[in-house]
Every structure is written in structure tokens, then in C-alpha cells.
Amino acid sequence: MLTITSRENKLIKHMAKLSQNRRYRYSSGEFVTEGDKLSWEAAQSLGKPLQLLVTQQALNKGGEALEFLMDKMQEQAVLIPEEISEKLTAAQTPQGVFCLWQMPENMPKMQDISKGKYLVLDGLQDPGNVGTIIRSCEAFGLDGVILSASCPDLYSPKVLRSTMGGIFRLPVYVCDNLVQAVLQLREKGFQVYATALSEDSRDITQIEWSDKAAVVIGNEGNGVSREILESCEQPSVIIKMNGNAESLNAGVASAIVAWEMVR
């Protein structure tokens, strides 16, 4: 087993920068997963990691997920001290396990969608929300999640972590032009609803979902943008609330919508 002890080591600096910098991730085409479980999930989809870094404390703790990863890497695994784990971590309590990955070459493409049920995220802000939504959609059995490019990056540590691995099992489509993506779906015969409150909004429980359906979730503060709203079916849909709350958490609203689409 190899050992790295210097925080100035080239690989350590590379991996730290990958966790912090979206542009650097895409220019190098690599990303980092943290934690044994998330890295295990990544390996199920992506195979063998480029690198596995692990602390003695994590090795002592062991566990099936880490054993599986160590098995894959054998003597290529790299032992790192706690202080490097703390440099690399994006979490409050580092787990001492880091894998380096090549981004998948074939990202899912909108033109490959012919039917199915999708959530569309229009400019969400919070990485935890985006990750949680991907996790929920995968859990409920939706066919994918479509993101505007203005959402947090999929390969940021917070998004990855909050997907709990769902990102490695569910197709996620990132669109530079979300209006165009919505119009493309509608041309293919999709129902595409925006979630928005208007006088004639339809109760989400009253929709008959076809096998070509998508629902747009808007930004946490501002909701669905006007251009998207106008590109969707009219009227919009809402989650009916009995209390006095102004709104739901975006992760919760998305989960309710996804649940209703497959319930």
C-alpha cells in the first residue's frame, strides 16, 4: 500500500481542487466521492476508481463497502494521515475515504428520451435540495431528472452526498436551454406541467398521468421562471395545502410530486 504524507502532494492538491471548483472538474473531467458508502455506489456504476485514498482510522473501522473498494484497488490504494483527510473533506466529520473518478463519457441526452416520468428542476439553488430530489426520484422509480444548467453542479460534494448514490443509478439530464428542453418534450407528446399557484391551478392529485409526463419544480425563492411557465401545459399544478404555510421545502414539494406521479 502506498502512502502520501504531504499536503502539498500533487494528487492531494488535485483532489482538493476537484471538490472545490466546478470549472476545474469539467476541464479535467474528473470528480471525487467521499465516504465508503457513496464510493461503493459509484463503483457499482463506474467500475474501478482512478484512486482510492484512505486513513488508518477508516481501515480500522472497516466495513463491507470499504473492503469491496480495497479489493478493487489492492496495493494501489493510498494511505493518508488524518490531516490530509481533513484537507480533502467537504463534510463536518470526514469519513477518511476518498475516491477519484473519471466522469462518465456518455452523459444522458435529452434526445434519447422517448417516454417515462421526469422531474424538471428550474434553477434550484441549494445543492442539498438537488441531491435529495435525485435520491427521492430514484427511490420512487421515476425515469430521470432534468436540470437547468443554473442548478448546482451534480459532481459537487454536497449534491453527490445528498443523492446517497442515487445519482449513479438514475439518468440525470443537464440542459443549457431548459425552455427548449421543455418544448422538445412537448413535441414528443409529453404532458409538461409547471408547479405554480394561479387562480386555476389543478390539484396534483387530480392529474391523470400518462406514460409521458414531466413536472417542473421552480427555484426555492422565486418559483418557476416565466419563460418556462409559458412553455408548459396550462393551467399549472399545485400541491394543495390545508395549513397556513406559504410554501413547502423544495425537496419536500418535489418528493410529493414524484410520489403522485407513480403512486
Added chain:
Amino acid sequence: MLTITSRENKLIKHMAKLSQNRRYRYSSGEFVTEGDKLSWEAAQSLGKPLQLLVTQQALNKGGEALEFLMDKMQEQAVLIPEEISEKLTAAQTPQGVFCLWQMPENMPKMQDISKGKYLVLDGLQDPGNVGTIIRSCEAFGLDGVILSASCPDLYSPKVLRSTMGGIFRLPVYVCDNLVQAVLQLREKGFQVYATALSEDSRDITQIEWSDKAAVVIGNEGNGVSREILESCEQPSVIIKMNGNAESLNAGVASAIVAWEMVR
């Protein structure tokens, strides 16, 4: 309008400690809300705050919620510099508005529950989850949330913030002995289900909810504790998932359950 400029001012130290220390909150019987919206929500339920601290930047930004609070306090409002706002804040970007409150004297009591629909939180860990669950339950029109004392404190800044004010509109019951609370509910004729996976778990969509119903949500990592599980109806209930996810985010699972109870 009064002005405080010293970080060592007694009131500033008191309010900072209230935000950080659960025991101190309960020994002094006071708590702090941060932000104009949350403080406005608190005022709807609790009346006039003991103190209102505001930065010049927040005053310049203005808004209805802050105007309402300033109106209540008149010349008793206190102007603070940004550096004190940064000392007091529990958020990443301080909003420059802080209110000090007396805790309500009459906390809701389990013995007052005679019917209705409730979520029961058994040892949840994450303050954001607890707050989000209270927000969702209030939004969907449940009658209350019941917490084990091992959950994060209701008056911690993170819980308060993530309730988005729901905590000031929904009865929340905190129980030292959650097993006893569950048994009390059952004696009153409540259905009390635990959410747990077992061979014969019932699909949550198949339950006929009476007007006396409660569902227990377990800890993020370990689920519902054994003693609680044994005190509930048999079998337990589950949220059926089609994907390969091991679990849902606790806030999401709770929202789906609450939604199903009132749908």
C-alpha cells in the same frame, strides 16, 4: 432608536449564548429568532418581542415584515453594527434582524390530545430535518408533531429557521418518555403505526386513517427504536419504493407519510 456598538454588551452576550446553548435557553426561558420573516411569524403568535436588534443595512432593505416589527417596538428597537450581527448569526449570510422572545408559558401537553393526526419523531438527529418536518406537517394540516426529548431542541436556530415559522402555528409536543406517550395515545383509541420495514409491513397508501392516527418516524440512521416499535400497532407501515434506494431522506419520508394521512 437605541444603539449598541460593543460586542461585550450584556444583551448581545445573552442573545449569542441563547442561540448556542440549549440549557441556557431553558434556564432563562428565552430564545432568539433571526431574520425578518421568521421574527414576523413569531410575532403573529407571541405578540411583541422583548427586544428587536437590527442593522442599518437591514433597515435600508426594509420590507413589510421588518416594518411591522419596527412598528411594534418603536423607539425600543436597537441599532447594531454588522459585526454584532455577525456575532449573533447562526446563518451563513446574516439578515441583520434578531428578536428576543420569552418562551410560551403553556407548552402543548400530551394529555390535551383527544383526536387528530400526528407525526411522532423518535430520536431524529438533524435539526434541519426536524424543522422541515414541522413545516410540512403544518402545511398539510396535521394537528401536531410529537417529539422525543432526544430530538434537537425546538428553539435552536437551525430548527426554528427550517420550520419557516410553522413552529409558531402548529402544536409541538416534547416527551421525556416517548414509549409512555405512544401507549397513552393507544389507550385513547389512536392508531399508532411505526414506519419500519418488516416482512408484513403494510403499504402506507393502503391504510384507512381514522380521525385518531399517529405515525412514528425513526432516527435517520437507525430507524424507529425497538421499544417504540413494540408499543405500536402491528404490523408497521412502509413507503413502497420502486427504485434501488435503501431509504429516503427523513424529511422526505415524513412528508410523504403526512401527505398520505390527509390526502
